[in-house]
Amino acid sequence: xxxxxxxxxxxxxxxxxxxxxxxxxxxxxxxxxxxxxxxxxxxxxxxxxxxxxxxxxxxxxxxxxxxxxxxxxxxxxxxxxxxxxxxxxxxxxxxxxxxxxxxxxxxxxxxxxxxxxxxxxxxxxxxxxxxxxxxxxxxxxxxxxxxxxxxxxxxxxxxxxxxxxxxxxxxxxxxxxxxxxxxxxxxxxxxxxxxxxxxxxxxxxxxxxxxxxxxxxxxxxxxxxxxxxxxxxxxxxxxxxxxxxxxxxxxxxxxxxxxxxxxxxxxxxxxxxxxxxxxxxxxxxxxxxxxxxxxxxxxxxxxxxxxxxxxxxxxxxxxxxxxxxxxxxxxxxxxxxxxxxxxxxxxxxxxxxxxxxxxxxxxxxxxxxxxxxxxxxxxxxxxxxxxxxxxxxxxxxxxxxxxxxxxxxxxxxxxxxxxxxx
Amino acid sequence: xxxxxxxxxxxxxxxxxxxxxxxxxxxxxxxxxxxxxxxxxxxxxxxxxxxxxxxxxxxxxxxxxxxxxxxxxxxxxxxxxxxxxxxxxxxxxxxxxxxxxxxxxxxxxxxxxxxxxxxxxxxxxxxxxxxxxxxxxxxxxxxxxxxxxxxxxxxxxxxxxxxxxxxxxxxxxxxxxxxxxxxxxxxxxxxxxxxxxxxxxxxxxxxxxxxxxxxxxxxxxxxxxxxxxxxxxxxxxxxxxxxxxxxxxxxxxxxxxxxxxxxxxxxxxxxxxxxxxxxxxxxxxxxxxxxxxxxxxxxxxxxxxxxxxxxxxxxxxxxxxxxxxxxxxxxxxxxxxxxxxxxxxxxxxxxxxxxxxxxxxxxxxxxxx
Numbered sequence: 091x092x093x094x095x096x097x098x099x100x101x102x103x104x105x106x107x108x109x110x111x112x113x114x115x116x117x118x119x120x121x122x123x124x125x126x127x128x129x130x131x132x133x134x135x136x137x138x139x140x141x142x143x144x145x146x147x148x149x150x151x152x153x154x155x156x157x158x159x160x161x162x163x164x165x166x167x168x169x170x171x172x173x174x175x176x177x178x179x180x181x182x183x184x185x186x187x188x189x190x191x192x193x194x195x196x197x198x199x200x201x202x203x204x205x206x207x208x209x210x211x212x213x214x215x216x217x218x219x220x221x222x223x224x225x226x227x228x229x230x231x232x233x234x235x236x237x238x239x240x241x242x243x244x245x246x247x248x249x250x251x252x253x254x255x256x257x258x259x260x261x262x263x264x265x266x267x268x269x270x271x272x273x274x275x276x277x278x279x280x281x282x283x284x285x286x287x288x289x290x291x292x293x294x295x296x297x298x299x300x301x302x303x304x305x306x307x308x309x310x311x312x313x314x315x316x317x318x319x320x321x322x323x324x325x326x327x328x329x330x331x332x333x334x335x336x337x338x339x340x341x342x343x344x345x346x347x348x349x350x351x352x353x354x355x356x357x358x359x360x361x362x363x364x365x366x367x368x369x370x371x372x373x374x375x376x377x378x379x380x381x382x383x384x385x386x387x388x389x390x391x392x393x394x395x396x397x398x399x400x401x402x403x404x405x406x407x408x409x410x411x412x413x414x415x416x417x418x419x420x421x422x423x424x425x426x427x428x429x430x431x432x433x434x435x436x437x438x439x440x441x442x443x444x445x446x447x448x449x450x451x452x453x454x455x456x457x458x459x460x461x462x463x464x465x466x467x468x469x470x471x472x473x474x475x476x477x478x479x480x481x482x483x484x485x486x487x488x489x490x491x492x493x494x495x496x497x498x499x500x501x502x503x504x505x506x507x508x509x510x511x512x
Numbered sequence: 513x514x515x516x517x518x519x520x521x522x523x524x525x526x527x528x529x530x531x532x533x534x535x536x537x538x539x540x541x542x543x544x545x546x547x548x549x550x551x552x553x554x555x556x557x558x559x560x561x562x563x564x565x566x567x568x569x570x571x572x573x574x575x576x577x578x579x580x581x582x583x584x585x586x587x588x589x590x591x592x593x594x595x596x597x598x599x600x601x602x603x604x605x606x607x608x609x610x611x612x613x614x615x616x617x618x619x620x621x622x623x624x625x626x627x628x629x630x631x632x633x634x635x636x637x638x639x640x641x642x643x644x645x646x647x648x649x650x651x652x653x654x655x656x657x658x659x660x661x662x663x664x665x666x667x668x669x670x671x672x673x674x675x676x677x678x679x680x681x682x683x684x685x686x687x688x689x690x691x692x693x694x695x696x697x698x699x700x701x702x703x704x705x706x707x708x709x710x711x712x713x714x715x716x717x718x719x720x721x722x723x724x725x726x727x728x729x730x731x732x733x734x735x736x737x738x739x740x741x742x743x744x745x746x747x748x749x750x751x752x753x754x755x756x757x758x759x760x761x762x763x764x765x766x767x768x769x770x771x772x773x774x775x776x777x778x779x780x781x782x783x784x785x786x787x788x789x790x791x792x793x794x795x796x797x798x799x800x801x802x803x804x805x806x807x808x809x810x811x812x813x814x815x816x817x818x819x820x821x822x823x824x825x826x827x828x829x830x831x832x833x834x835x836x837x838x839x840x841x842x843x844x845x846x847x848x849x850x851x852x853x854x855x856x857x858x859x860x861x862x863x864x865x866x867x868x869x870x871x872x873x874x875x876x877x878x879x880x881x
Contacts, residue, residue: 151665212531212866219534278866285588289820290865293858296813300855308852409809412672419669454690457680464673465655472662 100483108333115329124442125329129397131437132332133390134417135430136339140386141414143343146424147352148379149359151284153411154275154291157298158268158387159394160406164302164314166264166392167323167401171313173256174324179241180233182259187229187236189266195221196273215278222274257326261335261392268388269381276380280373295411302403319402327396335393336430339386343426344484346382355379416464421476426484428476538863546847555722560846561839566730566799568838569737573792574815575822575830576744577785583825584761584781586664587656590671593812594678595648595786597805599640599793601688604695604803606636613698633698637736637794644790645783652782657775682805695801703727733795740791741831744784748827757781761825814841817861823874832872836860 111128114120120128141155165185172181199221203214244252279290305314314320346352354375357365366372395401413436421432444456467475550557574596581589606612613632616623655670683690703713707723719725748754756777759767768774796811797803814837822833837857844856864872 210531212534213529214531215866216530216534279862282865282869285824286820286865286869288588289817290862293817293861296858297855300852304851308849408813416669416672419665423665454680454684458677458684461673461675461677461680465670465677468662468666468670468673469655469658472659472666 094483096482100481105337108329108337112329112333124438126397127437127442128434129327129329129332130394130441131434132336133394133397134414134437135433136336136390136393137387138414138417138421138429138433139339139343139426140383140390142418142424142426142429143346143355143379143386144383145415146418146429147347147359148355148376149284150280150376150380151288152291152380152383153288153408153415154272154294155383155387155414156406156408156411157291157295158272158384159391160295160298160302160403161271162264162268162388162391163395163401163406164305164320164391165267165388166260167320167395168311168313169260169263170253170257170324170326170396171320171322173253175313175322177241178237179244179256180237182256182263183236183240184230184233185263185267186259187233188226189263189270191225191229192222192270193266195225196270211278211281215274218274218277222270253324253326257324257331257396260396261331261389264392264395265385265388268391269385272384273377273381276377276384280376280380292408292411295406296408299403299406299408302406305403314401317403319400321400323395323399323401325396325399327393332393335389339389340426340430340484342382347426351375351378419474420464420467422474422479425474425476425480427480428474432475535863535867542848546843549847555724556846558724560842562724562726562730564839564842565835566733566838567842568835569733570792570796570799571811571815571818571837572831572834573737573740573788573795574812575819575834576741576827577789578816579819579822579824579827579830580757580781580785582819584757584778585656585660585667587667587671588816589782589785590668590812591651591655591674591678592785592789593808593810593815594675594682595644595651595808596789596793596796596812596815597682597803597808598647598678599644599790600695600797600803600807601682601793602640602643602790603636603698603794603797604693606639607698608693608696612636612639629699633732636698637791640790640794641787642790644786644793648782648786649779652779656782657778679805679809688803688805690805692802692804695797695803697729697798697801699728701727701729729799733799736791736795740788744788745827747784753777753780814857817858820871821861821864823871826871826873826875829871829873 111120111125115122115125137155137159140158141152144150144152144155169181169185172178196218199214199217202217203209209217244256247255275294279287279294282290301309302314303317305311306316313322347355354365354370355378357368357370358372358375362372365375417432417436418429420436421428421430440456440460444459445453448455471477546557574592577592577595578589581587581592613629613636615635616628616631617625620628651674655674656667659667659670682688703725704710704727705713705719705723705725707720713719713725746754748757756767756772757780759770759772760774760777764774767777792811792815793808796807815834818833818837819830820833821836822829822831824830840857840860841853845853848856868874
């Protein structure tokens with residue numbers, strides 16, 4: 091296997107930076123404050139890569155990313171909380187079973203739907219909900235008998251390793267739960283036009299926040315403690331875990347965008363009708379991106395939950411929904427490099443630098459400076475800080491995005507079918 | 513569309529009955545949840561409807577601004593809610609600090625109190641409207657006009673940035689402070705109760721069991737809103753500016769060719785929308801007497817949702833949507849679950865969008881990026 095130079099040119103400095111942070115923090119040069127900020131920057135990059143996939147590459151104006159982030163955070167936190175505080179793998183087992191069985195139910199329902207052609211969206215949605223409820227009930231019923239054996243099995247391992255395994259699954263399942271919720275929510279909502287889709291997803295974020303505010307009374311999860319905030323989550327998100335997940339997410343994004351699916355996804359952004367005419371299943375592409383983007387948001391949420399060991403519904407209030415949107419526009423829509431750079435810049439500058447640079451008593455000014463910076467940036471560089479700049483490894487040969495159609499310079503020759511013009 | 517006749521078996525398989533059944537189930541649940549309690553206490557139900565009206569009329573004033581701006585520049589103006597907050601704040605300073613509502617009695621000492629208060633209140637509302645209109649025009653000039661030809665998302669991000677700026681600038685200690693401020697109404701509250709005829713409620717006394725209460729605030733809100741909406745309808749439908757607005761929202765390039773100053777019209781649209789929001793801010797603060805630098809966020813969002821519910825871009829749609837939103841919020845809070853009130857109103861929005869993707873009054877449009 092031959093490794094290309096562009097691959098090395100991207101990965102060697104990138105992994106080097108990640109390792110450097112780890113080394114500096116273990117030596118003690120980087121204080122805990124900065125490492126936490128870097129972790130939050132990495133978490134933010136994962137969310138924003140997901141959103142960039144949905145909005146930057148597929149053109150679906152989603153404001154629901156923060157809701158999926160919240161779902162992932164609470165799902166992941168619940169699993170590790172039950173493991174460390176209650177010494178039982180009940181969270182892990184039940185969530186795992188629910189995720190697996192619900193996925194199975196979704197597959198079955200979609201098979202059924204393709205059999206019954208002509209079923210309208212709302213009916214399909216109802217079928218999906220029925221499938222989801224049945225799968226969840228069965229999963230909880232089976233899960234009851236599996237909790238004890240699996241807890242005992244995990245107890246055979248050394249505590250440290252068992253905890254890391256539980257944590258790994260918690261992060262994955264956080265993403266899984268978010269992905270499944272996004273699938274069932276996206277099924278009807280993805281049929282809406284762009285602004286209406288944005289508003290519906292914004293509504294979704296608010297609904298999630300309200301549910302989390304009442305998670306102890308309405309949802310019945312007492313350990314989440316509703317609006318008082320969930321405490322007692324183990325602080326297990328180390329820089330190594332964050333880096334591993336960030337690298338995985340970048341690889342998945344890059345490879346997806348380089349595949350046939352990636353081209354189909356981008357074609358949906360450019361022109362839905364033309365994409366449809368080329369035989370692309372638009373709703374399928376939209377669903378794939380939306381679910382994958384939400385999966386990333388869920389992963390990031392579960393990682394975030396274990397950074398501070400404390401979750402509060404206000405962290406997930408709808409005002410923050412705009413943060414990922416701001417970051418991806420700031421970094422350049424449809425640019426993976428820009429997104430990652432902007433996410434780290436955002437975390438470090440807003441929380442770190444502005445707090446250090448501003449004199450005592452002027453900390454509240456940073457939220458005055460931040461929108462002003464945003465305004466100035468948007469007025470000077472509406473295409474974002476990085477525009478469409480990419481590392482050669484991540485770059486894709488594509489026409490520049492979001493330009494008026496007549497001035498867009500095609501960089502890719504389209505094979506015209508002779509005799510098709512009439 | 514297929515027009516072939518389906519036989520019974522096909523109809524069961526292909527029909528839309530599953531989705532419809534789902535909707536009917538939800539509707540029945542809601543009716544059962546509200547109705548079962550409403551039947552036992554009809555007075556409370558009427559009271560909730562009245563409270564919902566009060567809220568809905570304020571939402572309508574904000575929603576109109578959203579819908580007009582969206583109709584003309586296709587921009588979700590997130591800063592609109594904060595303009596509403598500024599309107600409330602201006603009236604707080606005018607009434608609480610400068611006692612502007614007393615100017616008629618100070619200038620003309622002999623005039624009756626009610627006349628003085630009426631003129632004073634109107635002055636406060638007008639002042640808020642003017643300040644908000646100027647603020648919105650400045651915002652439009654600085655933040656939106658340079659981005660008219662940029663991608664839509666850039667304008668949206670500057671709108672969010674403007675919203676953050678107004679909020680956090682307002683939260684600075686020397687501006688509005690980050691605290692809740694008790695609001696002094698420009699006029700005294702008078703409450704009536706309906707129980708075998710309308711009676712005035714004496715201060716400090718509870719109304720008799722089973723009566724419906726309403727106050728002069730409700731009457732003022734309804735009156736002011738109706739006057740403003742009629743004025744707006746007149747401007748949009750009968751004047752030259754309104755004609756230019758409608759033309760610009762239909763096709764900007766052609767309007768420019770016809771000699772319409774489109775930039776000026778957009779500026780005027782922002783100003784009119786913001787003036788309505790400013791009036792809404794005064795009314796909201798008199799109804800729920802406390803002002804706060806973040807107070808514009810949630811009502812602004814609700815009003816925006818109301819505009820979408822009614823069909824964004826449509827003025828009657830915004831009005832109807834706001835009334836529905838007010839009722840939905842109050843009834844959900846009163847009969848279904850208080851903490852879930854916001855979740856229920858947003859679920860209604862999502863359901864309506866699924867059934868009618870462009871809102872109740874919205875025209876179906878083929879959207880192109």
